[in-house]
Amino acid sequence: GGGGAESLDYEVIENYAYREAQAKRSKLFNWYYAMLKWLIALLIGVGTALAAVFINLAVENFSGWKYAVTFSIIQHSYFLGFVVYALFNLALVLTSVFTVTQFAPAAAGSGIPEIKGYLNGVDTHGILLFRTLIGKVFGSIGSVGGGLALGKEGPLVHTGACIASLLGQGGSTKYHFSSSWLRPFESDRERRDLVTCGCAAGVAAAFRAPVGGVLFALEEVTSWWRSQLMWRVFFTSAIVAVVVRTAMAWCKSGKCGHFGSGGFIIWDISGGQEDYSxxxxxxxxxxxxxxxxxxxxxxxxxxxxxxxxxxxxxxxxxxxxxxxxxxxxxxxxxxxxxxxxxxxxxxxxxxxxxxxxxxxxxxxxxxxxxxxxxxxxxxxxxxxxxxxxxxxxxxxxxxxxxxxxxxxxxxxxxxxxxxxxxxxxxxxxxxxxxxxxxxxxxxxxxxxxxxxxxxxxxxxxxxxxxxxxxxxxxxxxxxxxxxxxxxxxxxxxxxxxxxxxxxxxxxxxxxxxxxxxxxxxxxxxxxxxRGIPLLESRPKQFMRSMIAQEACKNQQVISFPRIVKVSEILYVLRSNKHNGFPVVGHGRNGEELVIGLMLRSHLLVLLHSKRDFQSSPFPCDPRGVTSRHIWSDFVKPISSKGMTIDDIHLTEDEKEMYIDLAPFLNPCPYVVPEDMSLAKVYNLFRQLGLRHIFVVPRPSRVIGLITRKDLLFEE
Amino acid sequence: GGGGAESLDYEVIENYAYREAQAKRSKLFNWYYAMLKWLIALLIGVGTALAAVFINLAVENFSGWKYAVTFSIIQHSYFLGFVVYALFNLALVLTSVFTVTQFAPAAAGSGIPEIKGYLNGVDTHGILLFRTLIGKVFGSIGSVGGGLALGKEGPLVHTGACIASLLGQGGSTKYHFSSSWLRPFESDRERRDLVTCGCAAGVAAAFRAPVGGVLFALEEVTSWWRSQLMWRVFFTSAIVAVVVRTAMAWCKSGKCGHFGSGGFIIWDISGGQEDYSxxxxxxxxxxxxxxxxxxxxxxxxxxxxxxxxxxxxxxxxxxxxxxxxxxxxxxxxxxxxxxxxxxxxxxxxxxxxxxxxxxxxxxxxxxxxxxxxxxxxxxxxxxxxxxxxxxxxxxxxxxxxxxxxxxxxxxxxxxxxxxxxxxxxxxxxxxxxxxxxxxxxxxxxxxxxxxxxxxxxxxxxxxxxxxxxxxxxxxxxxxxxxxxxxxxxxxxxxxxxxxxxxxxxxxxxxxxxxxxxxxxxxxxxxxxxRGIPLLESRPKQFMRSMIAQEACKNQQVISFPRIVKVSEILYVLRSNKHNGFPVVGHGRNGEELVIGLMLRSHLLVLLHSKRDFQSSPFPCDPRGVTSRHIWSDFVKPISSKGMTIDDIHLTEDEKEMYIDLAPFLNPCPYVVPEDMSLAKVYNLFRQLGLRHIFVVPRPSRVIGLITRKDLLFEE
Ligand SMILES: Nc1ncnc2c1ncn2[C@@H]1O[C@H](COP(=O)(O)OP(=O)(O)OP(=O)(O)O)[C@@H](O)[C@H]1O
Ligand SMILES: Nc1ncnc2c1ncn2[C@@H]1O[C@H](COP(=O)(O)OP(=O)(O)OP(=O)(O)O)[C@@H](O)[C@H]1O
Ligand SMILES: [Mg+2]
Ligand SMILES: [Mg+2]
The missing domain is CATH 1.10.3080.10 (Clc chloride channel)
Incomplete structure (x- = not known):
């Protein structure tokens, strides 16, 4: 693993900037976007299938040569044969371990626990980078070709996930398309779906088992599942099957060197036992x-x-x-x-x-x-x-x-x-x-x-x-x-x-x-x-008898006012490691109101760009925001640390200025009353894939009741 | 269908009575309960498999005789053959339609839309009753045996679901075990899991396709899914496969009369096309x-x-x-x-x-x-x-x-x-x-x-x-x-x-x-x-730009005080059809507070039993509740109308008495601030399978923040 882990935000942050970005999207864009999802699913399938075929060919050719050479040498001397065999293995394994340790540390191991964590809401640094992809592909050729007691199937799942996330991002963290038409998957939620497709593609390619791939992604890896997604994952797996089959048909004609002896069905035993007593x-x-x-x-x-x-x-x-x-x-x-x-x-x-x-x-x-x-x-x-x-x-x-x-x-x-x-x-x-x-x-x-x-x-x-x-x-x-x-x-x-x-x-x-x-x-x-904090799908039994308040008993909540001095932001961000802060403002009659949640990463973007600094401590015009920022400024690249507070350098003058947080905050995080049972809070957190929940006092009145009838709008 | 539809409550209502019931459960009971889940899964599998075999045998025998008789008669007269053939069909179809119309109206059709509705949170009256099961089994023998252009596979899914729900209830609505050891599945949430198992068992039995059954339940029928459940559903399907195979092996030896010509694989075409260009x-x-x-x-x-x-x-x-x-x-x-x-x-x-x-x-x-x-x-x-x-x-x-x-x-x-x-x-x-x-x-x-x-x-x-x-x-x-x-x-x-x-x-x-x-x-x-209001898994696009308040715009919220006069309850329940009512009480300093949600069905139980009537308008001792009620008093039988307000008969004196609602209400329904976007409200409602959400004013302060770290308790 490559160090710390941080939560993902599966919630859509419906702030001003986001809503403006949504409103500007044309009909054409929405249509294009729906198509693009399928195109990307197709590309994930093709990419993963080709990666699998490449790894397979490389492994089969390396080990083919290895055994051929060894067998021909042992006709004369078993000792010499062993030396050559061992050296061949050492060389291959060395390339693998060298690639991994020097270039892509996150490529070690199978990667499935990390991907599982990613799909549960925890981003481990480094797991979905381009260099990890490279390390994984070449590393597994070395380690499997070198005859170690390990397989290439787990790494292929990781490979599929990497390919999916890179395609969704429109490139690697450093080099990527900048047009929003070519990288429209800018929320963790959408990326999660792609990574799920990638996992399924990996299994489908590794075992040439398309249905198995879909089920693996569903049962073992993912934590959330919708039946629409099933349809897309299935499509990806089908593509993998078709591409792998085509490549194998092409290789059967002898164009790929040594190719092992399996057909599309890896270990066909259809000739075996027919019945049992x-x-x-x-x-x-x-x-x-x-x-x-x-x-x-x-x-x-x-x-x-x-x-x-x-x-x-x-x-x-x-x-x-x-x-x-x-x-x-x-x-x-x-x-x-x-x-x-x-x-x-x-x-x-x-x-x-x-x-x-x-x-x-x-x-x-x-x-x-x-x-x-x-x-x-x-x-x-x-x-x-x-x-x-x-x-x-x-x-x-x-x-x-x-x-x-x-x-x-x-x-x-x-x-x-x-x-x-x-x-x-x-x-x-x-x-x-x-x-x-x-x-x-x-x-x-x-x-x-x-x-x-x-x-x-x-x-x-x-x-x-x-x-x-x-x-x-x-x-x-x-x-x-x-x-x-x-x-x-x-x-x-x-x-x-x-x-x-x-x-x-x-x-x-x-x-x-x-x-x-x-x-x-x-x-x-x-x-x-590995310190990946997976949340199980069900709350533990003892949570039934705890209340929300007890989960945050000794907490001194650190919050911001709506309009806040830059130096204060700096101070707060330096003095703790929290990733989210409530923002408190005032209602029409001057009463205090919680107006939203500000993410640390968004604050850092604001501090870094400096464009929103203002000298007066009064509310700004939210419409100005859209000219200063586009939504994608706030999007964090997958599995990289992102900005930290140490990247911010401000002059003393700038520190004396103010920022109005209102256009940038998440205006409606989910809230729970203080005495809700922790089991219910857990369900809320886990089912919706949240990152922050506010614990608030019991409400004093009910404005309305929402039931099933209120959520059904017949067109 | 058999009339109206009503929502299910997948939320656990953690009121005083429930918590007491939970606390009284011994360790032994919890262990027994975990075992019982598997036992019931096994019984669902066996029951559905036997039902399928029975239907299959009956259909094959009836149509076997029919065609044998017809073929022997047409050697002499085609006209007479036709008459016999048509009469045979009419007779079979008549038994089917008669059973359905006179005895089990909910057994008409395939039942899959209704079951889908049930698993989405809507209970259609009559679909999971014992009489529906009987109607379904004998009705499909008649309709399929009678040669109509329809199949027995959809009804088998419904049959499986009925068997599952009856087993979970410990009997039919009228006749059932009364011991809580024999009917422990008393929440809609647990029954939902059983019905999912039943659906899978139905498909597995109908097509002799165990994996297909699991996937059908997962993809087509159910709206919520956990991977633990997958494991149980899979177990049920495996049992079905084993039982059906055993029964078929037994029948192959000629003990079942006419038995069709398929093996375990219904339409085996393994001898067909091997490859394609x-x-x-x-x-x-x-x-x-x-x-x-x-x-x-x-x-x-x-x-x-x-x-x-x-x-x-x-x-x-x-x-x-x-x-x-x-x-x-x-x-x-x-x-x-x-x-x-x-x-x-x-x-x-x-x-x-x-x-x-x-x-x-x-x-x-x-x-x-x-x-x-x-x-x-x-x-x-x-x-x-x-x-x-x-x-x-x-x-x-x-x-x-x-x-x-x-x-x-x-x-x-x-x-x-x-x-x-x-x-x-x-x-x-x-x-x-x-x-x-x-x-x-x-x-x-x-x-x-x-x-x-x-x-x-x-x-x-x-x-x-x-x-x-x-x-x-x-x-x-x-x-x-x-x-x-x-x-x-x-x-x-x-x-x-x-x-x-x-x-x-x-x-x-x-x-x-x-x-x-x-x-x-x-x-x-x-x-x-059929008026089954299915909620799709994703909110509609326009909900993003609506807020919670708009969904309940013209609502005059009808709520109860904590201690309420019986006559007032009667009046309110008669004057509207709502199924849930907020209850408003007072905090320590006399300020108004929303203290929970009271369900109409629970109110009716209270009015019917009369045990909680008190003459003074002051809070009662909640501990007394457990001596007056057991938790299962409040449980509604599956897919029956339950009590209505017309079943309540009270004297004038009784109407002047009071009830303290505090021990019976759901103390913590989920709440959303009034200006949360409707899309988020929808997600909350749909993902957690809720029935009521309170729309409340924005909170004035944050007591605490819950993040992933706060929900991880390492043992
Ligand atoms: N603004 C805040 N004020 C007070 N305590 C907070 C605040 N934000 C978070 N905490 C508490 O600090 C702890 C760590 O917070 P942090 O924000 O790092 O969350 P986390 O669980 O580590 O998830 P992640 O950092 O991946 O989002 C948690 O116990 C949380 O309750
Ligand atoms: N206590 C209440 N006060 C005011 N309006 C309510 C109340 N309860 C429900 N409503 C409104 O009345 C309508 C119907 O309510 P009802 O309780 O019948 O819910 P429903 O959607 O039909 O679901 P179900 O009856 O199956 O629980 C809804 O639009 C709801 O917002
Ligand atoms: Mg943290
Ligand atoms: Mg209703």
Whole structure:
């Protein structure tokens, strides 16, 4: 993470400047604006899809070369082969960690907790910048290509979000279009919608799962949701699917170099198990329980390690971060190359009985049955098949149907232990890292293990080990990330086997329930650790018995009068860190009235521009404002610190002048009576995505009552 | 519909009685309550699944007998066959319309607009009663079994919702458990969640599409959504899938009589088209456009006809309703039996080239190639294949793959025109009626028509007419109901063909966009017509420039003092129809203060029970309240009128007594300052699901400020 976090303002600040800006918008502009939303959704889809294809191609080509070179060298010397393999990995990982630490610190990790925070109303500095996008794309090529125990799917969600926010801003923070026709998304609220589209696009591109993407954005990432938005998010995902499919069709014709072996469906197991018997539900439930336990353990371990890293290791500077990653890379190379060497090869299955199977696989392909350190030609090394391979291919091999007894229980167990440890250790290092693919690896390993036992004991059934591997993968992800519907749909979309839907559901229900018993989901835990203050969707129980006043008990409210001296503003802004200040004026009869809320960031803009300084302490003409400011002056760029009080430099004369705050303040922030229960206040705050609520005395009279009837205007 | 509509109260009324009730709840009760939520979700799933299986079996058996008898009679006399066929239909339809008109008027139609209204905050009288459930189940058996142009899927959603609300209430309005352990869901807010589960269960059971069910509830029906709820809804859907699958496995062994020919996947077309070329995108886009046009036309026509029915025809009483339905049934019989008679039979396809095809189909089965009024044995009547068949089987035939040229363009066109007209006319009659299946029928007909042309002109391609039929079905539903993601998933789940996902998405995007150009979605139009005041999720544009005060401009607020004479309450309640009244009291220093909101329904409970009458006009001891009332006294049963002022009978002496309202009122309704923009008020009202908002003067001071930090309590 890149430092502090600040709340976003999802409320529309209906001040004079904003209303003028709205009034000036022509009919044409409104129409154009509606179109632009769709155009931007289209561009988000195209951009994210291309980013995904680019990352995919780069990773596949790098690892393709790597394995090709290594395999050709080990014909002569295994030691030399290992050296080349390890160096290749080190080089790739080094580019990744170097990019991240030197150039884009916010690109480390998966980025999903930060995006989740953004969509919950907290902006973490740096997460949606252009440089983060660059760091994320090139960083994940390095870290995934370098064979670390992490995936590229999480970073793709972040990538999608970055692309969306940059498109919405009309460019990066520094270089952007200045015309309001090209950057009309100037409120946090509109940007939020775009980022939601971007997340969905990321998942859709990563797993080629458009519906899964929509659901992921809906279930896991976003905190507010409207069904109109669903329609737009869906459109974006559909575009992603079309672009990725087209790119893949183009690549299939050999124009992209090495390209892996998956089709549009990443891990197609439609040839697998068709049906299941009631007896099998028991082992499947056991897979669910294992998934819940292993997932919860994973969350807990990574939480400890990450918090240790943050508090000790990473405080020592970038050099330590780089050395750490390089050591882990070396360790990964040693384990993934060394362990298969210790394993005895198995003889290939009878090729007459299984005519589809190529064993050992011909050099230069990426299927099952890798011949590695075997004495004869008709043997394969089952540990190398999963360990000494890209993760995508390893998963494909683990999921593969009709390959009974390909893996020995011993190899799977070794792999499970080693890979689980590697995944835990790798998590939280300074490289872009997703947890989906490692999770699928871990889960499918123990799933296949269970499958082996089922085949052994329930002999008569039409059981397929690959199906169990898939269920295992679902269970681990469910146990760690605690998603349900979206994960279920993603699983179905990546394997193209709808018949397994009820089974996946069952496994997910169990693993989530078991996991919830121990701790929170991975992303929530990580967000908490990183100091991202997520607001849950429901108030805590004890809030029912608290009142609003108690939440701000010891507060000395700092407010401004309507017309205020510049020096006083300076003094107040320096003396505290609050981001909003009530403004108190006078009514017609001279009585005191709260006339609105002034944001710190808007005050800073006023102080910086100096255009509104006046020498008399009397109200100004609000119409003058529109000639001095345009609305976009007040808009803060996404995820940057913005101006601070130290950027303001004023002369003594200027400090003696006045500002009339009336045209700039938010005239109607939401208010609650002092004795409203905190649970209700929480609901108000959370459902509407507010940043400030005023606690005020009980009203003395009711001017009117608004009911449903009053809000229905029939055209 | 069954009369007026009234708003629901999603706000928790935190008055004295409620707080006492909460405080008395033990830890054990809270735990039990959390478990009970899941238990009820399970029961909703099981109940809805069983209802669906029951309806399905009944329909399949009735129509199975009907067609078997008719087919055996027409061997001798076509006229006699027709008479039997028409009488059979009339009898079934008569039971349906009789049940509905005499016993459960709220069971007419699909019920989805009403449920949508319920989940938007408007309770239509009668929709969630036990008798409505009964009427819905038996009514749809009659209307679907009787061969009308309507489906059983919409009614199943309503059925699921009824089951959910009855389970949540612990029984029907009259007969229910009285222990609070068995009926703990006593607020509208909790019941809303259950009804959402019920809707999802309905769709999941109707289409055997669990994920589709969740998405339907989310996208189309509900207005508020939390991701915790998603998890519970998902659980319910999974249960439905398991129960339905188990029941079907049991039925497959022949224990259920006639059972249709579908498996768990209703219209499996996984054997269809595997791939598509870019050239095909054009005809597919055309299908999308046709779908949008036909769908919008359908909405418009049904709107006119329904409004004519409501305003003229149905005012004349139940007898007219019954006659109307019987006439339509007769017309349907004549058309579906008569038109195929006019059609010349086609020779069966070459059985050597297509060994899978059984032509003509053997008697007693329900496949393609029906031999009806043909001169020779080796012929089939293509119009009869779709028209003289149950709708499920007709759709299966239309979707069927590898049956090129089975249908002539002429037959399809005839069918399209006739069935479209029948569907329009049947819509809005006094029987339970869904629009999904008719929509799929219509859509797949023109889809297959387009497919025929594609096969003809793009000869070289691997085109399958069944795939085009599927796309047509999607396009019509999209053009009429305007759903996107959920429809897409439902389509994939009912046909088990994930490869078509991007195509379905494309078609849906186009058809929805085209349809939106003309009018609103079917359910919104119908809800408007029925006087269900749905609040959209976003405020209208002009509300930005209105203020709260303008919405209640000419209002004379009617309020109560804290201690009020019974006769005055009676007078006020008689003299207006408002449902909420501000209560004004006095603060410590004698100043006037708004102390809360009193609901009419709660006042009626107080007047009816008389327990709180007191002779002195002084504040009562609130602790006494808990001995006089339990919280559930104040809970209104779902979708019944509840008490009215006419149910109150008081003596003159009683009228002279007083009531202290303080313990019963909602002490903190949400308030807005008088000059807040109406758009913001709307957001508050809509997002939080409120019933009343007080418009009050601007506050004079700010007691405190609540920000995100103040709402985060770390345990
Ligand atoms: N004008 C004010 N006068 C008195 N106390 C304030 C004022 N504004 C905020 N506070 C209090 O100071 C604390 C921090 O305020 P701050 O404005 O930084 O909010 P925050 O929760 O950190 O959110 P953010 O800074 O992201 O908007 C909160 O507890 C808040 O109640
Ligand atoms: N106590 C009151 N004093 C004055 N006007 C009121 C009062 N209560 C409601 N009204 C007004 O009367 C109209 C109808 O009120 P009513 O209480 O019937 O609300 P509604 O919108 O019909 O919702 P529902 O009756 O379903 O709660 C509304 O326009 C409302 O502003
Ligand atoms: Mg702060
Ligand atoms: Mg009313």
């Amino acid at each position: 009631f007896k099998e539900l028991l082992p499947m439930a056991i897979i669910g329980i294992i998934g819940g336990l292993f997932g919860a353990l994973f969350n807990q371990l990574t939480l400890y390690i990450t918090s240790w890293r943050r508090n000790y290791l990473h405080k020592k500077g970038n050099r330590v971060k780089i050395i750490e990653v390089l050591l882990i890379s070396l360790m990964t190379s040693v384990i993934s190359f060394g362990l298969p060497l210790l394993r005895k090869c198995s003889p290939c299955p009878n090729s007459e009985a299984n005519p589809d199977i190529d064993c050992p696989r011909p050099p230069g392909t990426d299927g099952n049955f890798v011949n590695f350190f075997c004495s004869t030609d008709k043997e394969y090394n089952d540990l190398a098949t999963i360990f000494f391979n890209t993760q995508d291919d390893a998963i494909r091999n683990l999921f593969s149907a009709k390959t009974f007894h390909e893996y020995s229980a011993q190899s799977l167990l070794t792999f499970l232990v080693m890979f689980y440890s590697l995944a835990v250790v790798t998590f939280g290092t300074a490289v872009p890292a997703g947890q989906f693919v490692p999770g699928i690896m871990i889960g499918s390993t123990y799933g296949r293990l269970v499958g082996i036992f089922v085949v052994k004991y329930y002999m008569k059934l039409n059981v397929d080990e690959g199906t169990y591997a898939l269920l295992g993968a679902a269970s681990f992800l469910g146990g760690s990330m605690r998603m349900t519907v979206s994960l279920c749909v993603i699983m179905v979309e990546i394997t193209n086997n709808l018949k397994l839907l009820p089974l996946i559901m069952l496994v997910l229900l169990i693993s989530k329930a078991v996991g919830d018993f121990f701790n929170e989901g991975l992303y929530e835990e990580q967000a908490r650790l | 870019f050239k095909e995108l054009l005809p597919m886009a055309i299908i999308g456009i046709i779908g949008g046009l036909f769908g919008a036309l359908f909405n418009q026509l049904t709107l006119y006809i329904t409004s004519w029915r409501r305003n003229y025809l149905h005012k004349k009483g139940n007898r007219v309703k019954i006659i109307e339905v019987l006439l339509i049934s007769l017309m349907t019989s004549v058309i579906s039996f008569g038109l195929p008679l006019l059609r010349k039979c086609s020779p069966c396809p070459n059985s050597e080239a297509n060994p899978d095809i059984d032509c003509p189909r053997p008697p007693g089965t329900d496949g393609n190639f029906v031999n009806f009024f043909c001169s020779t044995d080796k012929e089939y009547n293509d119009l009869a294949t779709i028209f003289f068949n149950t709708q499920d089987d007709a759709i299966r035939n239309l979707f069927s793959a590898k049956t090129f040229h089975e249908y002539s363009a002429q037959s399809l066109l005839t069918f399209l025109v006739m069935f479209y007209s029948l569907a329009v006319v049947t819509f809005g009659t006094a029987v339970p009626a869904g629009q999904f299946v008719p929509g799929i029928m219509i859509g797949s007909t023109y889809g297959r028509l387009v497919g025929i042309f594609v096969v003809k002109y793009y000869m070289k391609l691997n085109v399958d007419e069944g795939t085009y039929a599927l796309l047509g079905a999607a396009s019509f539903l999209g053009g009429s109901m305007r759903m996107t993601v959920s429809l897409c998933v439902i389509m994939v789940e009912i046909t088990n063909n994930l490869k078509l996902l991007p195509l379905i998405m494309l078609v849906l995007l186009i058809s929805k966009a085209v349809g939106d150009f003309f009018n609103e979605g079917l359910y919104e139009e119908q809800a408007r017509l």
